[in-house]
Amino acid sequence: MPVVSPETYLAGLNPAQRDAVLLTEGPVLVIAGAGSGKTRVLTHRVAHLIGAVGAKANEILAITFTNRAADEMRTRLWDLLEDDARGLWVLTFHATCGRILRREAAHLGYKTNFTIYDQADQVRLVKNVLEELERDTKRFVPRGIHAQISNAKNQLVSPDAYRERVASFYDQTVADVYDLYQRRLHAANAVDFDDLLMLTVDVLERFPEAREKWQKAFRYVLVDEYQDTNHAQYRLLQLLAQRHLNLFAVGDPDQSIYAFRGADIRNIMEFERDFPGTQTIALEQNYRSTNAILGAANALIRNNTERKEKNLFSDLGIGDPVRVIELEDEHAEARFVAVEIARLVEEGFNGDEIAVFYRTNAQSRVLEDVLVRQGIAYQVIGGPRFYERAEVKDLIAYLQVLDNPFDTVSLLRIANRPRRGIGDTSIGRLQTYANGHGISFWEALEFPEQAGLAAASTRAVNGLRTLILALQSDLDRPVAGIVEDVLQRSGYTESLEAERTVEAQGRLENLQELVSVAREYQEQAEEPSLSSFLQEISLYSDQDALRGESSLVTLMTLHNAKGLEFRAVFMIGLEEGIFPHARSIEEQSLEEERRLCYVGLTRAQERLTLLHASSRALYGGRTYNIASRFLDELPDEHVERERLAPTSWKARSPAPPIAPRTDVPTLSTGDSVRHGTLGEGVVTRIEAGGVVTVRFSGDGSERRLVLDYAPLEKIAS
DNA sequence: ACTCATCGATTTTTT
């Protein structure tokens, strides 16, 4: 029996949202403006499908791009439907394909426990292949070649098809690398992120019984952020929805900002043509921002030609005017932002209701310096991720090798980590031997002498092989136990402990964190196994699980801001060359750049401040930029423009009245400290001017603090 | 195998 009734899930929806929930049959396109309640529509539609249409949970597939979006939708669905949500497919594109591909792997000659290579693994494999083909890695930069291959896959271009359209010598090399890269992946029983999509499409296209099975399985397919789909994703949806034709796509062409990674705005622009009989609904009522902010956003985006006409409005009043402010240079800009943040806080804003957006990551530095000195607690989104840290990747590589020793990239990674006397020369000889005998690197480990290794190296290789075999002999047990065993028996923990440095300490903590992840997995998984654990974490490299702090001001790039909202938003560096970025101007992708600006503006609920500096330090020199054309495109109505001379604004707003403490502790690197609100941590760096960096053990985060103001006390050295 | 110096590039990012 459904727990929700129509009265519950239709209450509080506006007419357009209601249509989007109730039009269940046939293709539907929802043009969802920023802040128009699209997640609400998606979740309530699922509730309606289950509660009133009689769809079974496992007949509904709801696809998102990020784990964060999938998690949010899943949580809201469980709140709404409780047990009726059991069996729903609420997954990212990649997780969906991973699940389909596991069951169809045999069609492609893969085993079900295939390994998924992340970006770094992929580039490393490209590099290996380049070396194997004896190409100059100076002329052929692995990253660049990899990008070409990735693009090809996003376009569903196979190695053979790529070879046919080669137009230059460079292309010829890419074709050669692509071909061998694909064969190496297959031999390693591994796929990369792009393969998850491309191979799933391949299976569905080439095997009719598989196609029919999955087409029948999903009576209703819902997709979020449709404007960000690439060609492969488009084709996947087309295939999956072909039978029932109940494809529900939600998106906003004005928020398409990922063309550079293959997103094709034409997918949403031409949805109605691609899916005849489409019913289109526009959600234009915004529940987030004041009309001053929406007016600025509407006016800006009207300068784009490639869009679907739409005008956002809200009933939240006009609100405060949008401020456009010119300052002397990037330091003045940063100081201004810091002072304004302090004011907002005095006014009653919480730190986590405030955000600063910038176009490029490099712009955060000056800002951070000033915020640290002003004692404003902040977090930067987009730093190094947990699963990408070297030690975490090492440990995962060990686990991958245990599960799938043919995974050569992982095996090469751990072969000499910790150091066990298997150097580059030995590795090279083993690789040559493997290639010469048509066997895998793993199999070559059996014949170190034949490969021409010296006695000491032979012993080391035998040791590695014995270690792996021993660990492999007992894999049917809780994953956390395996992980701990790997750490002990590989000597990894030991070698880190021997370092006796703060960095090593932090790495050990990260590894412990992974043990905890394994423990949690064991409790939550339906059928826990090493293979499935690895699958889960290869597609879940989100940092969001590890953040979520109390009252911190958020700093991030505009790209990272999509989908979020803040009461007060600052956007810095609105200058020609910075934003729009010089590269975008060259590449004539100004419309996308303008959409990025639109995304930024529409994140703000109440206060929006746009800044630009007359001069700015860049690449060692100093540039003098004119104001961004986007600022010229804003209306005069409800927009207030000011130009602040170097000192004029300082007088109006003195630095926040925080008295320096008198009992400043003396610290050195490696000291353990306790922070009033952030808990315990270790000092990892000391800078001039009384700034220390502390790594907190609570969440593993690092934070820069000013000794004079931070509530820090020393607990041990 | 590790450290140091030099060269080059330098938008955005998820899975």
Add this chain to the structure above:
DNA sequence: ATCGATGAGT
């Protein structure tokens, strides 16, 4: 200015 990668030297 700064980060990263590469190559030479210890």
